[in-house]
Every structure is written in structure tokens, then in C-alpha cells.
Amino acid sequence: MQKRIRVNQLRVGMFVAEVEATDRQDVGSFKPFLVSSNLQVEKMMARHVLTVIIDLSKGADVAPATSSSQHDARAAFNEQILSHYSKRDIRQARQCIEDTRPLIRHILADARLNASFANEAASSAVERIMSAAFDNAGALVAVAKLKEKDELTFLHSLAVSALMITFGRSLGHEEEDVRQFGLGGLVHDLGKMALPDSILTKPGKLTSEEMALVRAHPQRGYDMVSQAAQVPRQVLEICRYHHEKFDGSGYPDRLAGKLIPYAGRLAAICDVYEALTTIRPYKRAFSQAEAIKMMMNFPGHFDSSLLSAFISKMVISGTLH
Numbered sequence: 001m002q003k004r005i006r007v008n009q010l011r012v013g014m015f016v017a018e019v020e021a022t023d024r025q026d027v028g029s030f031k032p033f034l035v036s037s038n039l040q041v042e043k044m045m046a047r048h049v050l051t052v053i054i055d056l057s058k059g060a061d062v063a064p065a066t067s068s069s070q071h072d073a074r075a076a077f078n079e080q081i082l083s084h085y086s087k088r089d090i091r092q093a094r095q096c097i098e099d100t101r102p103l104i105r106h107i108l109a110d111a112r113l114n115a116s117f118a119n120e121a122a123s124s125a126v127e128r129i130m131s132a133a134f135d136n137a138g139a140l141v142a143v144a145k146l147k148e149k150d151e152l153t154f155l156h157s158l159a160v161s162a163l164m165i166t167f168g169r170s171l172g173h174e175e176e177d178v179r180q181f182g183l184g185g186l187v188h189d190l191g192k193m194a195l196p197d198s199i200l201t202k203p204g205k206l207t208s209e210e211m212a213l214v215r216a217h218p219q220r221g222y223d224m225v226s227q228a229a230q231v232p233r234q235v236l237e238i239c240r241y242h243h244e245k246f247d248g249s250g251y252p253d254r255l256a257g258k259l260i261p262y263a264g265r266l267a268a269i270c271d272v273y274e275a276l277t278t279i280r281p282y283k284r285a286f287s288q289a290e291a292i293k294m295m296m297n298f299p300g301h302f303d304s305s306l307l308s309a310f311i312s313k314m315v316i317s318g319t320l321h
Contacts, residue, residue, distance in 0.1 A: 108154065133162050168266070187235070265306055292315060
């Protein structure tokens with residue numbers, strides 16, 4: 001029996017039968033192997049690999065997460081948040097999440113049911129997030145990392161928006177640009193609402209047709225958002241280009257270097273950082289140090305100057321924990 005898993009679920013003892021990567025060279029040069037060391041796992045993470053297929057007849061399976069282990073992980077994560085932020089900061093962050101919850105869910109539902117963009121709801125949500133992120137960005141991003149299964153998309157959207165807002169401010173951008181970054185972060189994955197859950201949650205290998213649908217979500221999101229009147233250019237760029245890579249191996253257009261619009265290069269960093277450091281039902285959250293190490297070892301993925309700025313202004317500065 002074979003099973004499709006995310007690269008961050010790889011463990012020693014698993015037999016990797018196939019890889020699914022954005023770079024065809026990685027796929028073409030791949031040979032099946034038994035994972036015998038953590039170094040092999042780190043090397044897989046540093047490549048352009050999206051998911052892997054493990055063969056359960058030749059190696060270990062993913063250990064099922066028990067309710068007690070999930071509870072322990074969440075309890076430990078809560079303690080970590082309390083060690084960095086005051087109860088007041090955490091309370092304000094949770095209030096922002098509650099205030100924006102109906103707005104963001106309306107945006108997602110409108111995209112799924114009507115293939116349209118709820119512009120007014122998105123603008124209202126971003127104004128609330130911008131206000132909360134002025135002096136409480138770290139707590140807001142941290143609290144949003146605790147995701148239940150039915151909140152993954154909602155809280156990922158909110159957290160990426162908050163990261164984009166805070167990163168934009170740290171780089172000295174005007175508030176109107178910051179608002180556009182936040183709006184783009186909020187709706188960057190809107191195109192995924194057009195995908196069936198059977199693809200998004202499929203445990204086995206995606207077919208070439210299914211993979212093509214997944215890689216089409218930036219264009220789908222761009223098409224949805226562009227239907228609204230007077231949507232800022234940078235918002236559309238974030239929707240379409242947040243999966244482009246600096247070396248040209250990304251999608252949908254395989255743009256390289258500075259041909260990738262600036263806002264898209266910012267979004268790529270914030271999107272990946274949020275995904276790596278968040279706790280989800282199927283994985284632990286990587287520590288900040290682990291996430292930054294992995295991002296620095298993703299060859300050609302990010303604009304290196306912007307990644308350095310993110311590390312300096314968001315991590316070393318203590319804005320994020």
C-alpha cells in the first residue's frame with residue numbers, strides 16, 4: 001500500500017517511493033530509498049518537493065496522532081505563547097480573530113458557492129487586522145497558529161494577512177501599500193475554494209490532472225478577485241504570483257527573479273513561514289528556528305534580500321516568536 005504525505009511528515013524508517021515536486025529535475029533524478037537518517041529528511045525539505053509517496057510494505061507509516069498527544073501539543077503551545085505575550089495581548093488577539101471570523105468565512109463561502117469576491121467584507125476584515133497588528137502583531141500571529149481542522153483556511157488567511165501587514169510596515173511602506181499587502185494576504189488562497197475537498201485532503205498520490213488543478217489555484221483566485229471593481233494591482237499580484245519562485249521553478253507562470261512582482265515575492269515568504277510554524281491536526285508546528293533554517297535552505301525559492309529583511313526585521317527584532 002502506498003500513501004501520499006507531506007514532506008514535513010517524513011520520519012526515519014519510511015520508504016520513499018516517489019516524490020511530487022515543482023522542479024522536474026528533482027523528479028527525474030529521484031531514486032526510491034529508505035529514510036535512515038534525519039539528514040535525509042532535511043535534504044528532502046531543502047529541495048523543491050511538495051509531497052512524497054511512501055510504500056508501507058517496505059517501511060514505516062505515519063504514526064496516528066492520538067487525542068492525548070494533540071492535547072499535550074496544544075497545551076505546550078499555549079504555554080509557549082504565554083511565555084512571550086501578556087494575557088492582555090492574547091485576549092486582544094483572540095478578540096480580533098472573533099471579530100473577523102464572520103467576515104472571512106463570508107469571503108471564503110462566497111468564493112466557494114458563487115466563484116466571486118466579497119470585496120467589502122475583505123476590506124472590513126483587513127482594517128480590523130491592521131488595527132490589531134499595530135502593537136500586537138506577534139500575539140495575533142501566534143494565537144492564529146492554533147488551528148482546528150475546520151479553521152485551517154480561515155486562520156491561515158488571517159495570519160498571512162497579519163504577517164504581510166507587519167512585514168510591510170517594518171520595510172517602511174506607506175499605510176495604503178500596507179493595506180493592499182494585508183488584503184492580498186487575506187485572499188491569496190481564494191482560488192483553492194474552487195477545488196473539491198477530495199483533492200485538498202486526498203491521502204494518496206494526486207493524479208497529473210489533480211495536480212494541474214491545484215497549481216491552477218493562483219490563476220483562479222486572480223480571476224475571482226479581478227471581477228470586483230477597483231481592486232488594487234498589488235492584491236491581484238499576490239493572488240497570482242505567491243507560488244512563483246525566484247529561480248523560475250514556481251507556478252503558474254514560472255517567472256524568475258525581479259520579473260516576479262514585488263508583492264508576490266513578499267507573499268511567498270509570509271505564506272511559507274506561516275505554514276511551517278503553525279500547528280495543525282496532522283502535524284506539529286516547526287519552531288521559528290527550524291522554519292527559518294528550512295527557508296534559508298530552500299535553494300532559489302525566495303528573493304534572498306527580502307528573506308534577509310524578514311529574518312532581521314521580523315525574527316531577530318523579536319516581533320515574532
